[in-house]
Each structure stands twice: as C-alpha cells, then as structure tokens.
Amino acid sequence: MAIYYEEKNKIFRLDTKKSTYLIGLTPEGYVGHIYYGDRLFHDVDSCLLRMEEAPFTPSVNKREKSAFLDAFPMEYPTGGIGDYRESCLNIRNEQGCMGSEFHYVSHEIYKGKRALEGLPASFGNEDEVETLEILMEDPVLEVSLVLCYSAFEKENVITRNVRICNHGKQTLKLEKVYSACLDMDNEEFEMITLCGSWARERRIQRHELHYGKQSASSAKGESSHQEHPFLALVTPGTNQLQGKVYAMNFVYSGNFLAQAELSQFDSVRMVMGINREEFCWNLRKGETFQAPEAVLVYSGEGLGEMTRSFHDFYRNHMIRSPYLHKKRPILINNWEATYFDFDTDKLLAIAREAKKSGIEMLVMDDGWFGERNLDNSSLGDWTVNEKKIKGGLKHLVDEVNAIGLEFGIWFEPEMISPDSELYRKHPEWAIQIPSREATQSRCQYVLDLSRPEVQDYAYECVAKILRSANIAYVKWDMNRQLSDLGSSWLDRESQQELFHRYVLGLYRMQERLVTEFPNLLLENCSGGGARFDPGMLYYSPQIWCSDDTDAVERLAIQEGTAFIYPLSAMGAHVSDCPNHAVGRVTPFETRGHVALAGTFGYELDITKIPQEDRDMIPRQTEMYHKYHELIREGDYYRIASYRENNSYDCWAVAAKDKSEVLVTYVQVLAGANRHSRKIYFQGFDSNALYRLEGTKKTYSGERLMKMGFLMEALTGDFRSRLYHFVKTEEYH
Numbered sequence: 001m002a003i004y005y006e007e008k009n010k011i012f013r014l015d016t017k018k019s020t021y022l023i024g025l026t027p028e029g030y031v032g033h034i035y036y037g038d039r040l041f042h043d044v045d046s047c048l049l050r051m052e053e054a055p056f057t058p059s060v061n062k063r064e065k066s067a068f069l070d071a072f073p074m075e076y077p078t079g080g081i082g083d084y085r086e087s088c089l090n091i092r093n094e095q096g097c098m099g100s101e102f103h104y105v106s107h108e109i110y111k112g113k114r115a116l117e118g119l120p121a122s123f124g125n126e127d128e129v130e131t132l133e134i135l136m137e138d139p140v141l142e143v144s145l146v147l148c149y150s151a152f153e154k155e156n157v158i159t160r161n162v163r164i165c166n167h168g169k170q171t172l173k174l175e176k177v178y179s180a181c182l183d184m185d186n187e188e189f190e191m192i193t194l195c196g197s198w199a200r201e202r203r204i205q206r207h208e209l210h211y212g213k214q215s216a217s218s219a220k221g222e223s224s225h226q227e228h229p230f231l232a233l234v235t236p237g238t239n240q241l242q243g244k245v246y247a248m249n250f251v252y253s254g255n256f257l258a259q260a261e262l263s264q265f266d267s268v269r270m271v272m273g274i275n276r277e278e279f280c281w282n283l284r285k286g287e288t289f290q291a292p293e294a295v296l297v298y299s300g301e302g303l304g305e306m307t308r309s310f311h312d313f314y315r316n317h318m319i320r321s322p323y324l325h326k327k328r329p330i331l332i333n334n335w336e337a338t339y340f341d342f343d344t345d346k347l348l349a350i351a352r353e354a355k356k357s358g359i360e361m362l363v364m365d366d367g368w369f370g371e372r373n374l375d376n377s378s379l380g381d382w383t384v385n386e387k388k389i390k391g392g393l394k395h396l397v398d399e400v401n402a403i404g405l406e407f408g409i410w411f412e413p414e415m416i417s418p419d420s421e422l423y424r425k426h427p428e429w430a431i432q433i434p435s436r437e438a439t440q441s442r443c444q445y446v447l448d449l450s451r452p453e454v455q456d457y458a459y460e461c462v463a464k465i466l467r468s469a470n471i472a473y474v475k476w477d478m479n480r481q482l483s484d485l486g487s488s489w490l491d492r493e494s495q496q497e498l499f500h501r502y503v504l505g506l507y508r509m510q511e512r513l514v515t516e517f518p519n520l521l522l523e524n525c526s527g528g529g530a531r532f533d534p535g536m537l538y539y540s541p542q543i544w545c546s547d548d549t550d551a552v553e554r555l556a557i558q559e560g561t562a563f564i565y566p567l568s569a570m571g572a573h574v575s576d577c578p579n580h581a582v583g584r585v586t587p588f589e590t591r592g593h594v595a596l597a598g599t600f601g602y603e604l605d606i607t608k609i610p611q612e613d614r615d616m617i618p619r620q621t622e623m624y625h626k627y628h629e630l631i632r633e634g635d636y637y638r639i640a641s642y643r644e645n646n647s648y649d650c651w652a653v654a655a656k657d658k659s660e661v662l663v664t665y666v667q668v669l670a671g672a673n674r675h676s677r678k679i680y681f682q683g684f685d686s687n688a689l690y691r692l693e694g695t696k697k698t699y700s701g702e703r704l705m706k707m708g709f710l711m712e713a714l715t716g717d718f719r720s721r722l723y724h725f726v727k728t729e730e731y732h
C-alpha cells in the first residue's frame with residue numbers, strides 16, 4: 001500500500017520505493033508537513049509538527065495563533081491571516097478583503113489517478129499510482145479546497161495539485177493559486193535552477209540559500225528561454241552520486257514561480273505555481289478552479305538519482321505519444337539549409353540526396369505559406385505558396401514519399417503577422433491593449449487564444465493542411481513572448497485571466513490535434529527551447545531543444561535539459577559549419593555524437609556540404625539505428641561536465657538491465673599534456689564483465705566504476721569518442 005492514514009496519530013503516509021512523505025493534522029484541523037525524505041520502514045509520529053513548542057502553541061482560545069501560523073510547517077499556506085511567509089492561495093472577497101483559512105474536513109484515498117480538467121497531467125493505472133485527496137473548507141468564504149497527492153511508487157515521485165470550489169454566492173477573486181509547497185528545516189541548502197537565454201537554454205545554476213526569498217519565474221506567457229519551472233534544494237556537497245535533493249518541476253507551459261524562502265526561524269518554504277503577476281481568476285458561484293500539477297522528487301542518492309527518477313516518470317507517466325517507445329525517423333530539416341529561400345525543386349534535391357544516406361524524413365520548415373519570404377509577414381495565412389511549392393503541397397509530399405522519405409511540416413499557429421490577410425480581416429484577434437500600438441516581436445503579434453473562435457480558426461488551418469496530404473510530422477513553433485495583455489473577447493473583470501486562458505487554449509488545440517491525428521509525430525518548439533516543459537511533453541514526445549546547434553554549446557544546453565528530461569525528448573540535429581549561431585567549426589563526427597544524445601537528425605543542405613561530411617552520414621545513420629533504443633529507453637548517467645571542468649564532457653546511457661552501456665566522451669579543448677585521463681564511469685553492473693566493442697578488451701563493471709577508465713588523449717579541439725560496452729558474463 002503506497003498511501004494510508006494512521007488514525008491514532010492523525011498522519012497521512014505516502015510511500016514510494018525510496019521516499020516517504022508525511023502529512024499531519026493538528027487538533028484544530030490545520031494540515032501540516034511532517035517529513036519528506038528517505039523511505040521510512042517503521043512507525044512514525046507527528047512531533048515534527050512542533051505544536052507544543054512555546055511560544056507557538058495553538059491554544060484553544062487562539063491566543064498565540066499568529067505566532068503559530070508564522071512558524072508552523074503548512075502543507076498549503078493561505079494568505080492574509082498571519083503566516084507572513086509566501087502564501088500559496090490569496091482569495092479576495094466581494095468586500096475587497098483578502099484572507100482565507102482552511103481546515104481539514106475529510107479525505108479520500110484511492111488507487112490510480114484522475115485526469116485534470118483541461119490541463120496536462122501525469123497518469124498511471126491502479127497498480128502504478130495511489131492518490132490522496134484532502135478536503136478542506138473555509139466556512140466564512142464558503143469555499144472548499146482539495147489538496148491532491150499522488151504517489152508513484154516505482155519512480156519515487158509524488159505529484160501535487162489543488163482545486164478550489166466556490167460554494168457560496170459571491171464572486172471571489174483568486175489572486176494567487178500555487179500548486180505545491182514544502183516547508184522544511186534548513187539543512188544549509190543550496191538552490192539549483194535552470195536559467196538561460198535564446199540559444200543558451202537551461203544552464204545549471206547553483207548557489208547558497210540566503211535569508212528571504214529567491215526564485216525563478218516567468219511572466220512571458222511561456223515557460224521561457226530565460227528561466228525554467230524547476231527548482232531543487234540540495235544539501236552541501238551534493239553531486240551526481242550523493243547528497244539529499246528536493247526537486248520540483250511544474251507541469252505547465254505559461255507563467256510560473258518557483259521559489260525558496262529562508263525564514264527567521266531557519267525553516268525553508270519551497271513553492272511552485274502559476275506566477276501571481278498579472279494573474280487574477282474570478283471564481284463565481286458553483287465554479288471550480290483547477291491548478292496545474294507539480295512533480296516532486298526526493299533523492300537521497302544525489303542528482304543522478306533525481307535525474308533518473310524524472311526521466312522514468314516522464315517516459316512512463318507523462319508522454320502519451322505512440323512514438324514514445326518507437327524509433328523516431330531520422331529527419332532532415334531545411335531551416336538552416338535554406339531559411340526562407342526554397343522551392344519544390346530545392347526540397348526534392350535535398351530529399352534525393354538524403355535518401356541515399358539513410359535519412360528517413362524531410363521536414364519543410366518556415367516559409368511555405370502566404371507571402372512569407374522573410375519573417376515579416378503571413379503568419380495566420382496558412383495557404384500553400386504555390387510560387388515556391390510548385391504543383392502544390394500534395395504533389396511535393398507525394399514526390400518526397402516516392403523518393404522513399406516521410407514528410408513533415410512546420411507551423412506557428414499561435415501567431416499573426418500585422419502584414420497578413422488574417423490581421424487585415426480580424427485585427428481584434430491579436431492580443432493588444434485598446435488604443436495602444438502593441439509591441440511587435442519578430443514582426444508579429446500573438447493570437448488571442450482565450451477566444452474559442454480563434455482557437456478553432458488556428459486549429460482548422462493546421463488540420464486542413466494535414467488532411468490534404470500524407471504528412472507524418474508537425475513542428476509546432478512559437479516565436480515570441482506575450483506582451484500588451486489585452487483581449488477584446490474578455491470583459492473588464494477577466495483581463496487578468498488572459499495569460500492562463502491562453503495556455504488553456506493552447507492545450508485545447510494540441511489535444512484536438514493529437515486526437516484527430518493520433519499517429520502524427522508532434523515536435524513542439526519555441527524559438528528553440530523556450531517551451532521545453534512537462535506540459536508540452538504531454539502532447540509531444542519531443543521538443544526542439546535550442547536554435548543553437550553548435551556541438552560545443554549544445555553540451556551545456558543538453559546537460560541542463562537532460563538534468564530533468566529524458567534524452568528521447570530532446571530535439572538534436574547535426575548542422576553545417578561554421579555553425580550559424582556561434583561561427584565555430586567542429587568535426588562532423590563530434591556533431592553526430594552530440595546529436596545522438598537526443599532525437600537525432602540533420603539541419604543542413606546535404607547537397608552542398610563537403611563530400612567528406614556527406615560520406616560520414618551513412619555511418620552516422622547506421623550508428624543511430626544501432627543505438628536508438630538504448631538511448632531512448634536507457635538510464636542516463638552524467639559522468640563529467642565541461643561546464644564544471646572547462647575541458648571535457650562525458651555521459652553514459654545504460655540499458656535498464658545493464659547489459660550494455662554507451663559512453664560518450666567529448667574533449668572540448670586539447671592540452672599539451674598528452675596523458676590519458678582517468679574517468680570513473682557510472683551505470684555498470686559491478687558484478688559483471690563487459691567487452692569494449694571493437695576491441696578484445698574486457699573490464700569488470702567494478703573496475704570501470706571504482707578504478708576508472710583511461711581515456712586516450714585526443715589530438716585537437718572538439719574531438720569525441722563513443723565507447724560501447726557489452727556485458728559478457730556475470731560473477732556469482
């Protein structure tokens with residue numbers, strides 16, 4: 001049993017294989033946090049709630065109530081009543097006052113997990129997950145609050161979400177609704193977040209926690225290039241192999257806040273939810289608000305274990321696509337090959353050459369519709385430009401199929417160019433503030449997806465094209481952040497619902513897409529990787545990781561992305577050099593090894609690249625065919641980080657049964673010291689013998705992990721090697 005309630009001590013206990021989460025009830029019905037950490041196997045008590053500690057006693061006459069509230073470890077703190085740390089829920093009543101207080105009413109424990117209305121969320125069958133729902137009430141506001149916890153035993157994951165229902169008559173304003181809170185004692189925590197910029201997404205950043213609040217957030221309408229809906233608190237000295245890690249990741253693709261706060265009493269409050277900035281939801285009589293899901297991972301065995309918990313969880317319980325366990329076709333995308341300058345003949349020439357090298361799909365990127373020959377027009381006019389696509393789309397797709405390749409296509413359905421037929425007809429469909437000229441970004445505005453007719457129009461544009469030809473793949477792009485928040489559809493009172501309604505509209509459109517086209521391979525994208533989050537993974541099994549395709553820059557980007565997300569989800573391509581983002585020249589072989597850690601594909605004009613590079617493609621596509629399953633399904637181990645050592649990167653993927661391990665090594669900068677480098681591997685079975693493929697050498701797993709492996713010195717910068725170890729025998 002993963003979840004149970006112990007009546008005597010009034011404790012809810014949630015167990016996963018390696019972690020335990022304890023929730024306690026006080027005599028007044030406050031729901032408090034007792035413990036989250038290593039799995040407990042014996043009886044527990046609730047003394048960590050510290051109800052007896054003077055002067056913080058919640059006495060019956062409520063004499064010490066404010067002092068109590070400001071120190072008590074709350075499962076879900078509410079604002080306005082005396083807990084001055086960050087609250088998770090702020091409700092304003094019709095008189096204009098903000099304050100709410102909830103007490104326990106009842107609970108329900110059941111096997112399985114219910115879906116969240118209109119939102120992406122994890123799923124699992126009755127053998128895989130159990131759920132606890134704690135019902136609480138504020139009788140003054142006549143509002144109920146349900147705290148939902150699901151325990152995924154095998155993956156060591158607890159998910160949380162909340163829903164709020166208005167049973168009274170007044171319209172309430174939800175000014176803040178977060179999804180999860182963890183109140184803990186400080187253990188000299190350090191905080192890890194992922195930050196970045198366009199072409200530099202998800203860099204791992206770590207610093208000591210200081211008093212007060214420190215956060216990562218987005219107010220850009222998407223999860224963003226700059227910050228990421230992820231936060232981990234770790235004990236000092238935590239590395240890949242050891243240390244305590246408390247991590248949260250948010251299943252949401254819009255504005256978020258991930259915050260840690262060190263309080264006056266050395267307790268830490270960690271929260272995750274929709275960013276309160278420019279958020280206010282009107283909760284009318286009888287209505288329910290469902291907040292998105294937060295994913296919590298505790299690891300007592302360092303960051304590597306945390307990573308593998310997230311990977312398994314997203315692969316087993318978030319990604320729904322039929323491609324999840326299937327080989328993804330090796331695609332060639334024409335963006336960096338041609339940008340907007342292409343036509344049918346050019347694409348077919350690329351397809352013919354690609355076919356010869358073992359590539360399996362051609363993806364036509366931006367520029368095939370309306371009058372779009374640059375990025376300054378036509379978004380919204382999704383009709384094929386037959387001046388470029390001579391003979392029409394179906395003809396092109398049929399020709400590509402006849403060559404023996406599948407066909408994929410790019411869309412940016414959420415956008416509208418000021419220079420478009422759509423904008424001339426429906427300027428009110430763009431998000432903008434009346435009487436104020438909206439800010440353009442990449443010469444475009446954002447469509448108001450809170451408006452059902454806009455969702456329907458944009459969806460139909462995509463669906464009509466997909467119905468017209470044999471299209472196997474869609475790249476769904478989004479190239480600007482939201483600004484000038486104004487909707488001509490929403491009334492005055494509801495304007496601050498726009499950010500969230502936008503995200504709900506997007507989810508509704510993608511849900512329709514995967515329902516109508518269940519076999520479509522969908523790849524999400526946002527100016528590279530600005531919307532690489534678990535919410536989007538619910539719809540697409542892969543997401544374009546970054547517009548920076550340089551093999552060296554990709555090391556840090558992919559390390560940060562793979563810190564939480566499985567390799568099977570990371571869109572990664574081999575591109576031409578000098579690299580278009582940074583101008584660097586790297587060996588073609590290295591570019592292949594780095595892209596192999598993701599979905600693998602090409603983004604270059606194969607008819608123009610040097611012959612020696614072209615000659616290497618058949619070997620690379622063969623390499624992908626050999627390793628795709630291991631990389632997609634295996635366990636990922638981060639062995640060394642160029643980000644930390646300024647010299648080299650190394651990671652491994654081990655089969656679940658440890659029968660084979662693929663190690664990738666990239667030497668970024670060569671040194672005059674030509675000595676081999678000792679590297680301690682991870683991921684092997686220490687009681688087994690492995691043969692290094694291509695040699696006659698055998699090594700025990702124990703030796704590779706404890707004594708290390710001597711990595712040969714490579715001559716030249718940006719050089720890489722793959723080492724494939726295959727288990728040959730086990731010791732007994």
Ligand code: DGJ
Pocket residue numbers: 335365366410477479525526527528529544546547
């Ligand atoms: C941004 C994407 O990340 C690129 O790969 C490309 O599709 C362009 N948009 C097209 O405009």
